[in-house]
Structure formats: structure tokens, C-alpha cells
Amino acid sequence: MNKYFKSAYLFGILGGVLGLISFFVLSFFKEDPTTLNLIFGYVIVPISVYLALKYFKDYSNQGYLSFAEGMSVGFVTYMLIAIISFLGIWVLLSLEPDLFEIIKSSKINTLAESKETIVSQVGENSFLATMESVKNMVISDVAINDAIWKIVPGLFFTIIISIILRKNPN
Template identity: 65%
Template sequence: MYKYFSTAYKFGGFAGALSILSFISLSFLYPDPTNLNLVFGYVITPIAIFLAIKFFKDYSNEGYLSFSEGMSVGFVAYMLEAIISLGGIWVILIIHPDLFEQVKESKLDVLATNKGSIVAQVGESSFDLTLESIRNMVPWDIALNDALWKIIPGLFFTIIISIILRKNPN
């Protein structure tokens, strides 16, 4: 079992750590680091998945890769990245409640600034529901959102990369 996941653990863990480092760095530069951290996740997730699957294929599996092996390795990589990122961001927001309040205020400001266009698109009741959910937001919500936006694209990228790198023995 270790053979299948040794590279996935390394690259998924490294990507998760980079995601936390990105969140910390962006929090010094922007009042709401969450959106840019998601963009960073869209870049680092496919790179981590690709490297995990490629290293598994080349160094652990003698140059061969089935689709299911690629999917398994990719799954471990993006899930580990998401779990590490979730835990790190949640702890950061718990330790620094002022950062959490700053993120929350930024989201409320964006909502207030764009109220007219949002109401025109989705209606007053949806706007009010969104406003209430942001007011009731807790640090866990921000961390979970970040993790989910690593898992969803991670699945997509894993499928594509597993198909591209697939090579079965003749």
C-alpha cells in the first residue's frame, strides 16, 4: 500500500503546506486573502497531482500506470492538500480573530457594494439569505470552503492527468 501512496503523501502534504503559507502571505497584503488563496489553489493543486502521479509512475511502478492507480494516487494527493489547508487556515483564523473579522467585513462590504446587481440577478430574498449567512459565518466556514475548492478541481484534474499519463504493460 505504501508503494501506491508514498509520492501522493509527499506532494499532497507539500501542496497543503504551500496553501497555508499562501494564506498567511496574502493576509499581510490584502484584507481578504481567501479569494486569491483559491486562485493559488487552482494553480498548485494540478501541479501537485501531476507530480504525484508522474513520480509514482516513473519511480514506484516501473513506468506503467493504470487509470485506477492514477486516480488513487491523485485522490490521496488532493485530499491531503485539502485537509492540511483546512486545518491550517482554521487554526490561523482561530488564533487571529482580528483577521477573521477583517475577512468577514470585506465579504460584507463586497455584498453591500454590489447589492443592486445581486438583487437584480437572484432576487431580494436570496440576497438577504446570503447576507445573513455571511453575518453568521465562523472560521470553520472559510476553512471548509477553501478545502472544498481544492477537492472539486482536484477530482477533475486527477481524471485528466490519469488519462494523459496512463500506460499499461503490453
């Protein structure tokens, strides 16, 4: 079983650490690093999944990769990225509550600036409910949101990359 997950551990941890570094560095340059960090996640997750699957195929499985093996290795990879990202962001925001307050106020301001557009598309009640949920946001909400947006594209890219790299023995 370890042969299946050696590459997943390696590239999942690497991707998670890169995601944390991204969040930390972006927090110095932008008052709300969450949006740009999500975009960085859309880049790092597929690269990490691809490298994990390619490494597994070439170095652990004699050049073969079934779809099921690809999905298993990919799942562990993107889940590790999400878990490390969640824990790191949660710890960082817990240690820096001022950064969390800046993120929260930035999201409230963005929502207020877009009020007319949002109300015209989804209605006043939806806007008010969204504004209330953002005002009640806690640190774990920011971390969970980041983790979810590592898992969703991770699943999508794992399926595609597993199909592309699939090679079964004859």
C-alpha cells in the same frame, strides 16, 4: 499499498504546506486573502497531482499507470492538500480572530456593493439569505470553503492527468 501512496503523501503534504504559506503571506498584503488563495489553489493542486502521478508512474510503478492507480494517488494527494489547508487556516484564524473579522467584514462589504447586480439576477430573498449567512459565518466556514475549492478542482484535474499519463503494460 505503501508504494501507491508514497508519492501522494509527499506531494500532498508539500501542496498543503504551500497553500498555508500562501494564505499566511497573502494575509499581510490583502485584507481578505481568501480569494487570491483560491486562485493559488487552482495552480498548486494540479501541479501537485501531476507531480505525484508522474513520480508514482516513473519511480514506483516501472513506468506504468492505470487510470484507477492515477485516481487513487490523485485522490490522496488533493485530499491531503485540502485537509492540511483546512486545519492550517482554521488554526491561523483561531489564533488571529481579528483577521477573521476583517475577512468577514470584507465579504459583507463586497456583497453590499454588489447588491443591485445580485438582486437583479437572483432576487431580493436570495440576496438577503446570502447576506444573513455571511453575517453568521464562523471560522470553520472559511476553512471548509478553502478545502472544498481544493477538492473540486483536484478531482477534475486528477481525472484529466490520469488519462494523459495512463500507460498500461502490454
